[in-house]
Amino acid sequence: MAKSRFEYVRNYEQDLSILPNTYIVIRVDGRGFHKISKEYDFAKPNDRRALDLMNVTAKSIVEQFPETLCAYGQSDEYSFVLKRDCALFERRQAKLVSTFAATFTAQYIFRWPQFFTEPLKGWLLPTFDARTVIYPTIGEIRDYLSWRQADCHINNLYNTSYWTLVLRGGMSEHEAEQTLKGTNSSDKNELLFSQFSINYNCEDEMYRKGTIITAVRERGKRRIKEAHVDVIGDEFWKTCGFP
Known part of the structure; x- marks a missing residue:
């Protein structure tokens, strides 16, 4: 390959490698999704279409990698846990x-029409960023x-209470806050039950617990499973089969 006198600039590139023999977590987050949810009229406190779209997008990532x-x-x-020997x-x-x-952004946009009738607008497309964290053990x-599941519970309980006060209780957003x-x-x-008969x-369960996607081997084939279960207690970890 021919070289030029300008090639020295490659020496400024950094190529950081993640510590070997550790689990890698890649957390993908929506960028500016408050605007996305408002512009595309997501239901409050939870939009089933939006969550199903996130889940099918995540499953496509698990399948691909x-x-x-x-x-x-x-x-x-969405947080993706990569194997220690990845x-x-x-x-x-x-x-x-x-x-x-x-890849998450591309799959999300590609699959959008499966769940939403309103087409995406070029000036406000959903995008995602990502970060990595490494952990030494399965613990x-x-x-x-x-x-992350505790965060899901805290946020959803607040949002459910907040939007119930607004949508059913007639409060302004400031009053609900x-x-x-x-x-x-x-x-x-107590507020939800006593004032609105909501248990x-x-x-x-998907709203309260989020979604866990696992890739398991069954009869020699890799199968992707989706569940909405408690991952804080012991039961999930007794049966998940993670190394």
């Missing part, structure tokens, strides 16, 4: 981050997924 052990998603984020892109951080963010992976200020989980559960524990 067999190095993925599992994925957990809620709202506009050698994808020689574990180069920039390649992993850019590939997962770009930290369990705690990481537990953290002030009503919930300083309340704990028990207060919000939060009977709400859709």
Whole structure:
């Protein structure tokens, strides 16, 4: 290959590799999804179409990259856990981050018409960014997924209470915010039940627990499974078969 006197600029490139023999978590997050949800009229507090779109997009990623052990998603984020011995892109951080963010964005846009009748607008397209975190053992992976599921519960309970006050209680958004200020989980559960006859524990499990996607071997074939279960307790970890 011919060289030029300008080729020296390649020496400025950084090619950081992720520590070997560690689990890699790639968390993909929606960029500016508050505007997306408002412009495309997402239902409050949860839009089933939007969550199903996130899930089918995530499953396509798990299918495409067999190095993925599992994925957990809620709202506009998804975390992909890569195996300890993953050698994808020689574990180069920039390649992993850019590939997962770009692929997730492309699949999300491609699959949008399956769930929404309103076409996307060129001036406001959904996009996703990504980051990587590494963990040494499956114990930290369990705690990481537990953290994200706890976050899902906290956010969904608040959003359910908030939008119920607005949509069914007739409050302004400011009034709902002030009503919930300083309340704990028990207060919000009591508010929903006493004022609106809503038993939060009977709400859709996907809204309360998020979605866990696993890739398992069955009769020699790799199968992708979606579930909405507790990942904080022991039961999931007894049966998941993770190394």
